[in-house]
Amino acid sequence: DAKTTQPTSMDCAEGRAANLPCNHSTISGNEYVYWYRQIHSQGPQYIIHGLKNNETNEMASLIITEDRKSSTLILPHATLRDTAVYYCIVRVYGNKLVFGAGTILRVKS
Amino acid sequence: KAGVTQTPRYLIKTRGQQVTLSCSPISGHRSVSWYQQTPGQGLQFLFEYFSETQRNKGNFPGRFSGRQFSNSRSEMNVSTLELGDSALYLCASSAGQGLYGYTFGSGTRLTVV
Numbered sequence: 001d002a003k004t005t006q007p008t009s010m011d012c013a014e015g016r017a018a019n020l021p022c023n024h025s026t027i028s029g030n031e032y033v034y035w036y037r038q039i040h041s042q043g044p045q046y047i048i049h050g051l052k053n054n055e056t057n058e059m060a061s062l063i064i065t066e067d068r069k070s071s072t073l074i075l076p077h078a079t080l081r082d083t084a085v086y087y088c089i090v091r092v093y094g095n096k097l098v099f100g101a102g103t104i105l106r107v108k109s
Numbered sequence: 110k111a112g113v114t115q116t117p118r119y120l121i122k123t124r125g126q127q128v129t130l131s132c133s134p135i136s137g138h139r140s141v142s143w144y145q146q147t148p149g150q151g152l153q154f155l156f157e158y159f160s161e162t163q164r165n166k167g168n169f170p171g172r173f174s175g176r177q178f179s180n181s182r183s184e185m186n187v188s189t190l191e192l193g194d195s196a197l198y199l200c201a202s203s204a205g206q207g208l209y210g211y212t213f214g215s216g217t218r219l220t221v222v
Contacts, residue, residue, distance in 0.1 A: 034210070036210075041215075042215055042216075043113070043199050043201070043213030043214050043215050043216055044152070044199070044201075044213045045213070046210030046211060046212065049210060087152075096142075096154045096157065096165050096167070097142075097144075097152075097154065097201075097211065098154065099144075099151055099152035099153075100151070101151060102151075
C-alpha cells in the first residue's frame, strides 16, 4: 500500500487559508490521492480527490506536484467548523481506503 | 437524499457475546465497506461488499464477518466479543468503485464490558 506522511497537527487562524501538506513518494501512476476529514464523533467526510491535475470544488482545492510525490489540500477561508482530523489517502487496489494518523487541524479565532 | 444509516448508534455488550450491526447505504449505492476505529489503531478496513459479494477483506480474525443483502443493506457480525473489540464501527457506501468518494455513516459505538 502506498504510504502517506502528514504532519501531526497544524493551527490556522479563522478566515485564513489552511494549507495541509501530504507526502506520498511511493505513489503509483494510476493511484488517486483522496482527502477526507473527520470531525469529532462523526464518520469521515469526503473532501476531494485527484490524479495529477489540480482540482477544486466547493470545499477545497487540491494541488498535486508534477512528480506526484506530494500534494497540498487548501481550505481557502478556514472557519471554526473546519477543525477536524484531515486524512490524506492514496487509493489502493481493491477499493480499500488505508487511513494514516492524519493531521489535526485546529482553527482558532 | 438520505445518507448512510447505521443502527444502533450505541451498544454495550458483555465479553463472549455476539453482536450484529446494520448499515443502510445511500439509495442506489451498491458498494458497502466497514471500518473499525479505535484510539490505538485508528481507522482500519474490515471488508467491502458489492452486489452481495465480499470483494475485499482486511486483516481481522474470522470472528468478524459480514454480509450484504439484495437491497444493498449490509450487516456485520462479531462473535465471541473481546474487550479489544470496543470501537466505533463505521460503514461507508459508494456508487461503484468508490472513485468519487465514499459516504460514511455516523457509526455504531460498541462497548464490550
